[in-house]
Amino acid sequence: MKLQAPASVIGTCPVLYEATVVNSPFAMKTLLTAEPNEAANIIKSGGIVAFPTETVYGLGANIFDEDAVSKIFEAKMRPADNPLIAHIADVRAIGEIATEVTDAAARFIAAFFPGPLTLVLPKADRVPPAATAGLDSIGVRMPRFPLAQRFLKACGTPVVAPSANISGRPSPTTWLAVFEDLDGRIDCILQGESTEIGLESTVVDCTGGAPLLLRKGAISLIELQAVVPETSFFQSGGGEAIRSPGLLHKHYSPRARVIILDKGIAGLNAADPSSAAYIGLTRLKGVPALELVCPSTIEYARTLFEFFRECDRRGIAEIYCQSVDETGIGAALMDRLRRAADRSFN
Ligand code: TXA
Ligand code: MG
Numbered sequence: 001m002k003l004q005a006p007a008s009v010i011g012t013c014p015v016l017y018e019a020t021v022v023n024s025p026f027a028m029k030t031l032l033t034a035e036p037n038e039a040a041n042i043i044k045s046g047g048i049v050a051f052p053t054e055t056v057y058g059l060g061a062n063i064f065d066e067d068a069v070s071k072i073f074e075a076k077m078r079p080a081d082n083p084l085i086a087h088i089a090d091v092r093a094i095g096e097i098a099t100e101v102t103d104a105a106a107r108f109i110a111a112f113f114p115g116p117l118t119l120v121l122p123k124a125d126r127v128p129p130a131a132t133a134g135l136d137s138i139g140v141r142m143p144r145f146p147l148a149q150r151f152l153k154a155c156g157t158p159v160v161a162p163s164a165n166i167s168g169r170p171s172p173t174t175w176l177a178v179f180e181d182l183d184g185r186i187d188c189i190l191q192g193e194s195t196e197i198g199l200e201s202t203v204v205d206c207t208g209g210a211p212l213l214l215r216k217g218a219i220s221l222i223e224l225q226a227v228v229p230e231t232s233f234f235q236s237g238g239g240e241a242i243r244s245p246g247l248l249h250k251h252y253s254p255r256a257r258v259i260i261l262d263k264g265i266a267g268l269n270a271a272d273p274s275s276a277a278y279i280g281l282t283r284l285k286g287v288p289a290l291e292l293v294c295p296s297t298i299e300y301a302r303t304l305f306e307f308f309r310e311c312d313r314r315g316i317a318e319i320y321c322q323s324v325d326e327t328g329i330g331a332a333l334m335d336r337l338r339r340a341a342d343r344s345f346n
Contacts (some may be wrong), residue, residue, distance in 0.1 A: 031188040039190040040154030050164035050178045052192030053143040056118045058161030066128045073202045075185040078167045083132040084160035085139040089152035104228045105206035111227045116143035116218040120205040131160045147192045170305035171264050176194035198302035216332040254308035258341040263323045277311045280322025297324045301333045
């Protein structure tokens with residue numbers, strides 16, 4: 001997929017541009033840099049910085065700087081009840097932010113750190129409540145993407161970071177997507193390549209008892225169970241607000257309507273093909289205005305959010321998405337598709 005230069009992004013997204021820069025009280029100068037040390041210096045002086053990881057781009061602040069943490073919530077327009085994930089460069093940093101590494105957590109760390117896995121652990125008192133939305137637990141993740149590791153190492157402190165998008169929008173998988181949402185609202189974007197996985201990390205609650213999978217990601221339930229067999233998927237119910245508040249909020253949505261297609265379907269039946277788009281693994285009859293046939297489920301997951309954004313840039317009204325088998329990353333992909341298609345949040 002071709003990315004547009006910033007000028008044309010602004011040109012094709014007038015509403016977004018006005019909302020974030022022209023009419024915004026922020027209107028700060030966002031520095032673009034490819035240099036991790038320069039970006040880390042901004043974190044050290046209390047700023048907020050978007051940076052690439054192997055999953056999606058994050059928007060980071062020093063975990064111990066309450067003012068900087070609150071700037072993340074403002075810039076993203078994130079609900080205050082949605083906790084942030086702490087990103088670390090070294091497993092030894094866990095001791096600074098969590099009080100206990102349970103047996104299950106230790107086994108997951110040995111198997112999957114660094115990588116696309118967030119472990120929820122009991123929080124240390126010195127972590128400000130704003131970082132975890134008042135919860136007494138903290139999500140901890142050690143990214144494996146080399147530029148993220150260099151940046152986090154240079155920061156010299158754990159960095160809390162949600163995905164670097166305006167809340168509710170698809171997570172950004174390119175620095176240009178971050179720029180579209182947050183230019184003028186944040187201090188810096190550390191420019192890297194488009195992200196390798198394209199969906200957010202697997203989140204597992206390891207605060208005690210059997211581990212609970214809270215959010216599906218690149219590391220599947222089967223892979224987790226191979227390490228800790230008693231791990232189970234957390235079925236949403238009355239307790240979900242306490243377990244993982246973020247799951248209750250609207251997520252991953254393009255402006256267009258998202259429609260999930262059964263796997264076996266042979267053709268599209270869009271009311272207006274000129275404003276419809278399609279993404280999937282096989283080519284269908286009834287060619288829409290924009291079509292992306294992916295060679296694998298991994299590639300489908302990697303490009304989904306950027307495809308959603310490209311549809312919005314082109315004013316597409318309906319996005320048809322083919323279902324995939326819920327194995328491996330397919331389970332996380334179907335989770336994101338269902339959330340994007342869910343109109344109950346609107
Ligand atoms: O891949 C990722 O995880 C990316 C990159 C930047 O690391 N980050 C990300 O952050 O997706 P965010 O804030 O968009 O999603 C964090 C999710 C939310 O669903 C949140 O509720 C959950 O993790 N979470 C964070 N801390 C938690 C905690 N203490 N207890 C339960 N859930 C938590
Ligand atoms: Mg997010």
